[in-house]
Amino acid sequence: MKHNFGAGPGILPHEVLKQASEAVIDFNGTGLSLLEISHRSKEFEAVLDEAVALVKELFSVPEGYSVLFLQGGASTQFAMAPYNLLPSNGKAAYLETGVWANKALKEAKYFGEVEIVASSKASNFTYIPKDYTIPADAAYFHITSNNTIYGTQLQEFPKSPIPVVCDMSSDIFSRKINVADFGLIYAGAQKNMGPAGVTLVIVKDEILGKVDRKIPAMLNYQTQIEGGSMYNTPPVFAIYVSMLTLNWLKAKGGVEAIEQENITKARVLYEEIERNPIFKPVCAVEDRSHMNVTFVMENPELEKPFLKLCDERGIVGIKGHRSVGGFRASIYNALPITSVYALIDVMQEFAELNK
Numbered sequence: 001m002k003h004n005f006g007a008g009p010g011i012l013p014h015e016v017l018k019q020a021s022e023a024v025i026d027f028n029g030t031g032l033s034l035l036e037i038s039h040r041s042k043e044f045e046a047v048l049d050e051a052v053a054l055v056k057e058l059f060s061v062p063e064g065y066s067v068l069f070l071q072g073g074a075s076t077q078f079a080m081a082p083y084n085l086l087p088s089n090g091k092a093a094y095l096e097t098g099v100w101a102n103k104a105l106k107e108a109k110y111f112g113e114v115e116i117v118a119s120s121k122a123s124n125f126t127y128i129p130k131d132y133t134i135p136a137d138a139a140y141f142h143i144t145s146n147n148t149i150y151g152t153q154l155q156e157f158p159k160s161p162i163p164v165v166c167d168m169s170s171d172i173f174s175r176k177i178n179v180a181d182f183g184l185i186y187a188g189a190q191k192n193m194g195p196a197g198v199t200l201v202i203v204k205d206e207i208l209g210k211v212d213r214k215i216p217a218m219l220n221y222q223t224q225i226e227g228g229s230m231y232n233t234p235p236v237f238a239i240y241v242s243m244l245t246l247n248w249l250k251a252k253g254g255v256e257a258i259e260q261e262n263i264t265k266a267r268v269l270y271e272e273i274e275r276n277p278i279f280k281p282v283c284a285v286e287d288r289s290h291m292n293v294t295f296v297m298e299n300p301e302l303e304k305p306f307l308k309l310c311d312e313r314g315i316v317g318i319k320g321h322r323s324v325g326g327f328r329a330s331i332y333n334a335l336p337i338t339s340v341y342a343l344i345d346v347m348q349e350f351a352e353l354n355k
């Protein structure tokens, strides 16, 4: 039994993997694999419809928003958002809270002016800046809800006079949000929603159509909306597994229920990091992520032996990102609290051994 704390692609529910593997051989009794049927078959259309319906239900998506399943990952959204939303004589506002935010704003610079309203770069992104003004004359304000690498998370979303564009790749469906607060939400599925290969986009229809540049069909939200995410062949397997994962989440009680679990998982783990003399936290208390828990050692020489003990105990994927060092325990929706307790046990065992 492995406890999978990997940052991404991340853990998926076991029953989802089992159902998905069965569909690869025989999809819903059709005698065909999910991988060899037409994406325009009624069987697959039902999958896509159900996935869209689940997104709408789980997030209570209001009227006037479109739900898309696209390809190219969140990284394509870094470009697609400004391509569609940033007029060439206009500007966009960005909150720089980490490497992903930085990559997003770099892409926006191809399309117009970028104003970085605040940045925590000087302190290696260990906190979320809060003291800033959103320029009312910008086309949109881009934020990253959870900074996967550093382990910070926006606990509250800004009240903004302009549409908010949010990269939710690493905390999508981990907590309740009010979709009406956003103009555009996007998330690569592979952290908290499904497998790699599909990107969820929730876009407010009325913010589109305001730039006059020509946009290639695949990168145009309007084309994708008109095509119902099927302008071209969609990533059928990734959408199917995402649909199964969303169904799993619904059966667990939805976003409200998982949010409570996630809060508990994060709380017990941060408590241990605070309490255990070997480890210390990295980020500002009020900005700590409920998804990616980063921590370091008082004595970095003990890192290797700790990782070795983790390996022996089936704790997988907790080595920190190279830009932060130390450790990162990703505790996504599908990670059971028993795995968090298993990690805490190893931390305590290690502290005993190194007294």
Ligand SMILES: *Cc1c(COP(=O)(O)O)cnc(C)c1O
Binding pocket: 008, 072, 073, 074, 075, 076, 100, 144, 146, 147, 148, 167, 168, 169, 170, 188, 189, 191
């Ligand atoms: C992983 C990640 C990305 C990159 O996603 P891709 O789907 O690989 O392009 C972007 N933003 C955040 C916050 C991430 O965690």
